[in-house]
Amino acid sequence: MRRLFFISAARDIYPAVSKPDALSKTLRLACGMILMIIATSFRTTIPPAPNLILRFKITLHGQPLELHKDYPDPFGESFKLDIFRFYTGKISAGLNGAPAEKGISASAYQLIDFADSNSTSVALHIKNGDYNEIHLRLGIDSADQTSGAQTGLLDPLKGMFWTWNSGYICFKIEGVSPESNEPAHGFAYHIGGYRSPYQTIRTIKLATPPGRTFHVNKAETTILVIPIDLDRFFQGITPIHIRNTPACTTPGELAHKLFENFAGSFTGIEIPDKR
Amino acid sequence: MKAMLIIALLASCCVMLTHTPFPFVIPRGFPPPVYPFEKNPVTRAGFELGRKLFYDGKLSIDGNFPCASCHQQFAAFATYEHRLSHGYNNQFSYRNAPALFNLAWQKEFHWDGGISNLEVQPLAPMLDPHEMAESLGHVISKLKQDKQYPALFNKAFGSPGINSQRILRALTQFTVSLVSANSKYDKVQRGEAVFTQYEKPGYEIFQQKCAACHKEPLFTDLSYRNTGLAADSTLKDYGRMRITGRKEDSLKFRVPSLRNVYLTFPYGHDGRFATLSDVLDHYSRGVTQSATLDTSLRKGIPLSDNDKFYLIQFLGTLTDTSFVNNPLFKDPGMANSNP
Numbered sequence: 001m002r003r004l005f006f007i008s009a010a011r012d013i014y015p016a017v018s019k020p021d022a023l024s025k026t027l028r029l030a031c032g033m034i035l036m037i038i039a040t041s042f043r044t045t046i047p048p049a050p051n052l053i054l055r056f057k058i059t060l061h062g063q064p065l066e067l068h069k070d071y072p073d074p075f076g077e078s079f080k081l082d083i084f085r086f087y088t089g090k091i092s093a094g095l096n097g098a099p100a101e102k103g104i105s106a107s108a109y110q111l112i113d114f115a116d117s118n119s120t121s122v123a124l125h126i127k128n129g130d131y132n133e134i135h136l137r138l139g140i141d142s143a144d145q146t147s148g149a150q151t152g153l154l155d156p157l158k159g160m161f162w163t164w165n166s167g168y169i170c171f172k173i174e175g176v177s178p179e180s181n182e183p184a185h186g187f188a189y190h191i192g193g194y195r196s197p198y199q200t201i202r203t204i205k206l207a208t209p210p211g212r213t214f215h216v217n218k219a220e221t222t223i224l225v226i227p228i229d230l231d232r233f234f235q236g237i238t239p240i241h242i243r244n245t246p247a248c249t250t251p252g253e254l255a256h257k258l259f260e261n262f263a264g265s266f267t268g269i270e271i272p273d274k275r
Numbered sequence: 276m277k278a279m280l281i282i283a284l285l286a287s288c289c290v291m292l293t294h295t296p297f298p299f300v301i302p303r304g305f306p307p308p309v310y311p312f313e314k315n316p317v318t319r320a321g322f323e324l325g326r327k328l329f330y331d332g333k334l335s336i337d338g339n340f341p342c343a344s345c346h347q348q349f350a351a352f353a354t355y356e357h358r359l360s361h362g363y364n365n366q367f368s369y370r371n372a373p374a375l376f377n378l379a380w381q382k383e384f385h386w387d388g389g390i391s392n393l394e395v396q397p398l399a400p401m402l403d404p405h406e407m408a409e410s411l412g413h414v415i416s417k418l419k420q421d422k423q424y425p426a427l428f429n430k431a432f433g434s435p436g437i438n439s440q441r442i443l444r445a446l447t448q449f450t451v452s453l454v455s456a457n458s459k460y461d462k463v464q465r466g467e468a469v470f471t472q473y474e475k476p477g478y479e480i481f482q483q484k485c486a487a488c489h490k491e492p493l494f495t496d497l498s499y500r501n502t503g504l505a506a507d508s509t510l511k512d513y514g515r516m517r518i519t520g521r522k523e524d525s526l527k528f529r530v531p532s533l534r535n536v537y538l539t540f541p542y543g544h545d546g547r548f549a550t551l552s553d554v555l556d557h558y559s560r561g562v563t564q565s566a567t568l569d570t571s572l573r574k575g576i577p578l579s580d581n582d583k584f585y586l587i588q589f590l591g592t593l594t595d596t597s598f599v600n601n602p603l604f605k606d607p608g609m610a611n612s613n614p
Contacts, residue, residue: 148314148394149443156398157411157439163398165389165518195519252520 047104050123052216053223054091054134056112057120058084060230067114074231077242079177079187084114085160086171086262087140087153090203093126093216094133101127109140111153111160128217132208134224134269138262139170139201145194165251168192170200171262180246187242191258193251200251200259208269225270236261295319297448299379302456304464304492308379310393310451317448321431323607325449328442330606333417334397335407336363342400342446343606345372349599351535352376352453358546362406369405369510371546373531374539376455376598380493386528386544388499389518394447411439418442453604455534456492459592464492470592477589480582487571488530494593499527500569503562507545514544525567537594551590555583 058065058081065071070080089109094100103124113119144154145167160169171191180187193200206226208214216222234240238257248254297317301308315321329346332338345360345368346352352375354360359367370386384390390399400406401414418424418437429435431445460478462468470478481489490496499515506512506526515524528544542548548557559578562568578586598604 146391148311148392149440149447151438151440155439156395157415161395161398163395163402164385166391166395166398198520250520 047106048125050105050125051128051218051221052093052103052124052126053221054122054124054136054226055120055223056114056122056226056228058114058230059227065230073242074234075239075241077177077179079175079179079242081114081173081175083172083174086112086138087160087168088112088122088136088138090135090137091122091124092135093129093131094135094205095129095131095213097133100133100135101129101131107153109153111158126216130213130215132213134206134226135203136206136226137201137203139192139199139259140168140194141201142194142199144168162190162192162251167194167251171259177242177246179241179243181243182246187246188249189247189258190249191255191262193255195251198252198256200256202259202263204263204266206266206269208271212271214269214271223272225272227267227270229265229267232265232267233261236264297322297452299452300454302454302461302492305456306380309382310379310447312379312451315394315444315447317452318431320427321445321448322452324427324431325445325447326604327427327607328446329449330608333421334401334409334414336409336413339363340407342397345400345406346375348601348604349538350374351455351538351595351599353539355538356540358541360406362400363404363408366405368403370512370544371541374535375450376453376534376595377493377532378453379451381497383497383529386531387515387518388529393451394443396450397443397446414442415439453598455595455598457597458534458595461492461595463592471588473585473588474592477585477587478592480578480586481589484576484578484582485533485586488569489533494533495530497529499524499529501526501528501565501567503557503564503568503572503575504528504543504545504547505563505565507547510545512545523567526565527567533590534593535595535598536590538599551587552583555586559583 060071060073065081067081067084070078073079087109091103091105091110092100093103103126105122105124110122111119112122140154144150149156154168156163160172161167162169169190169192171189173187173189175187176185177187178185182188191200214222214224237260240258240261245254248258295318297319299308299312299317328334329342332341332344334341335344340362345354345362347355349355354372358371359369360372362368373386378384378393381393382391384393384396385399390396398411401409402411415437418428424437425435428437428441428445431448432441459468459470459474463470488496488498488500501514504526513525515527515529516522518524536542536551540548540550542551542554548554555578558572558576560575562572562575564573
C-alpha cells in the first residue's frame, strides 16, 4: 500500500513536464527508484530470530572426520582431506511426509565449508511444532547457474565457479592420497553441472531416528546434527577408489555419479542430548 | 514526510548524474538483443570503466596481457594475424581469438558455447594460466590500491566498493556495447549504397550456399556445427562435446559471424586457414567426413573459381570501418592523442 502511495506521489511532482525528454525521464525514473527503496525499507520486517540450528559434520567409520588428518578409506586407501565444501539451501522441516514448513534463513544458499567452522552451522526460523524430517536441497538452481555475475555466497571469488564451462561447483573435495597418480598425489572431486541429463541438484529428505521427533518453539533454539557419512560416499551406488578415480573436475556422467554418492552420504538427523 | 521526499529527490539527482544511460541502439533489421540489460543497465560511467579495464594490464598477472592484447580494435577485436593468441609466460591460447561485436545478441560465448552469460566470460581469460593467469582476489586488491579505480567504481555504480560483480559488469557494459552494423552491406540494405557488379553475384551465391548457417543480419545462426575440420592432433579440440559431454556434439563449433571477416584472419576455431580462399577451398574440396558432419556438407559445397571470386568480393562488403575506427572503443589512455 505504502509503496504504491509513494510512487504516485513521485509522479505528481512533475505534472508540469509535458514533453518527456530524456533528462526528466531519467530523473523521474531515478526518483521513483529511490522512493521505492525508501518505501520498501519501511515495510521490510526484520527476519524472525532463528530457533533451529543445523550443524553439519563429516563422519568416517562412525567417527567425526577432521580436515588435514590421515585416515584409511573404506577400501583401505590412506587419504587426507584438505577441502570439503558444498552448497545447500531451501531447507524445510516436515512431519511424517506432511507438507513441510519452510525455514527462513539469512540467504537463499548456504556454503558449508569445513575449513571455516562458522559456516558449518545453518540458523533458521521455523514455525513452532513437532517434526521428524529435514528437507534440504543440494546444488544450485539452474536459473542461478546462468544469471551472470553474482555476489555473496555465489561470488565466483568463493572458488566454486567453473570459468571455461560456466556454472557452479556444487560440491568440492580435495585432498592427498599416496594412491593417487596425479601430481603431488592429489585427488580432487569438483562436482556440478546443470545441463541435462547430468544435472546435479536434488532435494533430500532426512529423518530422525525411528520414533523420535524434535520440537521447535520460540523460547529456545533447537540444535540438530546432520552427519555426512564418507563411507557411504566412497561405497555409494558407484564405488569410488581414489587409485582409479583420483579426479573429476568437469560436469558430466562421472560428476553425476559422484553427486549421487554425495547425496546418499546424508544418513539422517541426530538429535543431541539436552545438557 | 515532506522532508523525506526532498531527501529522496536530492538523492535521485545524484544518481542521475552518474547514471546517464548510454544509448544501446538496435540496428535496423536486427532482432531484439538477448543480453538482460535490466540487471546491468549500461551507463556512460559504467561503459567508460569497462573500457579502461579492457585496456588495462592490471587484469593480468604480469601486467602484459590486458583483454586488448588479444582483442585488437583494428582487427574487429580479434587477434590480428595470429592462429592462436599469446598469453602469460610464452604460452598460447587454446583457440583462435574471435572478433568481438554484436555480443548482445549471443546467449552463449566461446567457440564451444561453454560460457552461459557475457558477464562471467572475463573470468575465463583472467583465471586461465595460459592467458592472463591472474586470481580474482588479486585483481580486486590491485584495483582497490589504484589511485583512480575506487572513484571510477563509485561513479559507475553509485556507491563505493570494488568487487567481482562490479568488475565483471563494467567489462560487460563495454563489450556488450560493441555493435557493428555499418558495413557496405548494411548501407546497401538501407538503400544508401549499391553492390558492384562483382559483389552482387557474390551476395546471391552467399544466400544460396552459406546463409543457412551464416544467417543475416548477424551472419551466424549461433548454432553449433561440424563443418568437416578434422581435429588437430596436438590441440585435440572436440568443441561442443567438451561442454555437453555428448558424442553427438563431437567436433561441433559455433558458426562464427562473417561481419568484418576481412580483418579477422586467420580463420577457423584453431586459426588453421590463413586466407578466405583457403576457407572456400575447404568447403569445396576439403571437408572431412565423420559421424557428426553437418548433413548439408556431406558432399562439400560445390564452388567454381568464379563463385569463389564473387563470394570473396561480397565478403569484403562486411567490413565496418566506422566500427574499427570508432573513438569510443579505443584505448582511453590513447584517446587524447587520437581525437
